[in-house]
Amino acid sequence: GESVGLHLPTLSVQEGDNSIINCAYSNSASDYFIWYKQESGKGPQFIIDIRSNMDKRQGQRVTVLLNKTVKHLSLQIAATQPGDSAVYFCADSYNQGGKLIFGQGTELSVKP
Amino acid sequence: DTEVTQTPKHLVMGMTNKKSLKCEQHMGHRAMYWYKQKAKKPPELMFVYSYEKLSINESVPSRFSPECPNSSLLNLHLHALQPEDSALYLCASSHGQVNQPQHFGDGTRLSIL
Numbered sequence: 364g365e366s367v368g369l370h371l372p373t374l375s376v377q378e379g380d381n382s383i384i385n386c387a388y389s390n391s392a393s394d395y396f397i398w399y400k401q402e403s404g405k406g407p408q409f410i411i412d413i414r415s416n417m418d419k420r421q422g423q424r425v426t427v428l429l430n431k432t433v434k435h436l437s438l439q440i441a442a443t444q445p446g447d448s449a450v451y452f453c454a455d456s457y458n459q460g461g462k463l464i465f466g467q468g469t470e471l472s473v474k475p
Numbered sequence: 476d477t478e479v480t481q482t483p484k485h486l487v488m489g490m491t492n493k494k495s496l497k498c499e500q501h502m503g504h505r506a507m508y509w510y511k512q513k514a515k516k517p518p519e520l521m522f523v524y525s526y527e528k529l530s531i532n533e534s535v536p537s538r539f540s541p542e543c544p545n546s547s548l549l550n551l552h553l554h555a556l557q558p559e560d561s562a563l564y565l566c567a568s569s570h571g572q573v574n575q576p577q578h579f580g581d582g583t584r585l586s587i588l
Contacts, residue, residue, distance in 0.1 A: 395574040406479075406565050406579035407518065414574060452517055461506055461572035462531060465517035 375472045382440040384469045386453035391434065393455040397463065398427060398438045402449045410438070410451075440471075448473045478502055479580035481566050487586045490556060496583045498549040498566030506572045507549040509541060510565040512582070518565055524549060525572050556587045 376382045388396070394415040399407035413420045413427045413436075420427050426439040436453055450470050454463040479500045488494050498507065506525050510518035523531035524543040538560075540552040549566055563584050567577040 397576055399579075404581070406481075406567075406581045409576045409578055412576050454517075456574065458573060461508065461523050461525070461569065461575075461577070462520055463577065465519075468515075468517055 372467065373470045373472065375474060376443050378443060378445060378473050378475050380443055382438075382443045382447070382471060384438045384440075384451050384453075384471065386436040386438075386466050388434050388436060388453075388455045388464075390455070390457055390464075391431075393457040395456040396427070396429060396436050397454050397456075398425075399452045399454065400447075400449045401452065401468075407452060443471075443473050445473045445475060447471060479566055479568055479578055481564075481580035481583050483583055484581070485584045485586075487588060488553070488556065489588050490558075492556075493552070493554045495553065496551040496564055496566075496585075498551075498580060499547055500568040500578075501547055502568065502578070503546075504568035504570055504578075505546060506569045506575070506577075507543060508567040508569075508577060509549070509551050510567065510579075512563045512565055518579075522551075523572065530572065553585075556585075558587045561585055561587045
C-alpha cells in the first residue's frame, strides 16, 4: 500500500536556526497533506496543511512546500525555539474518506 | 489545551475486564476517529465515524467496539483485551471526512495486565 516516509528519524538544530523536516510520499494521487507536532505525553497537534493545487503555504514561523514532481513535502520552521522540540509527523490522504497515511516521524531536538 | 477531550487519561485493566474510553468535542465537527499509537510509532487508524455512522473499520478485532451516541461523543468499548493492546488511544475530529485537518485529543494511555 501507499506510505508516507521521512528521510531522517532525528534532527538536531541550534536555537535560532531554521529547521527543515522532509517527507516523501509514494502515491501520485495524494491530494491533501498535513503536518503534526507531537510533544511527549500529548496528542498530535495540527501545524499546517496543504492541498495538491498549491506548492507552498505559510503559517506563523512555518512554511510547507510541496513538490509533486518528485513527491516530496517539507516543513520549514523559522528561528527554531526550544519549545519546538517534538516529534513531527507528515501525513497524506487521497480521497479515502478521512484516512490519513502517516509517516514514521522525525524527532526534532533544539539545542540552547 | 486541546478541544478534543479524552477520559480517562490513564487506564490499567486486566484481560477479563470491560472498560470504555470516552471522547468529546464541541467544535461542531461531524467526523470522529479512533487511532492507536504505540511508542515511537505514528498513529494507526482504527475507526471513522461520519454523521454518527461508522464509515471505516480498519479490520479492528471485535474486542474493540466503537460507539457514537451523538455528534459530540465517541466511545470505545473494550473487552477481553490482550497485552499487545497496551498503547495510547487517540481520538480526533474534523469538520468533514475529506481533506480536512483532524484535531486530536491527548489520548488515553492503556495498559493491559
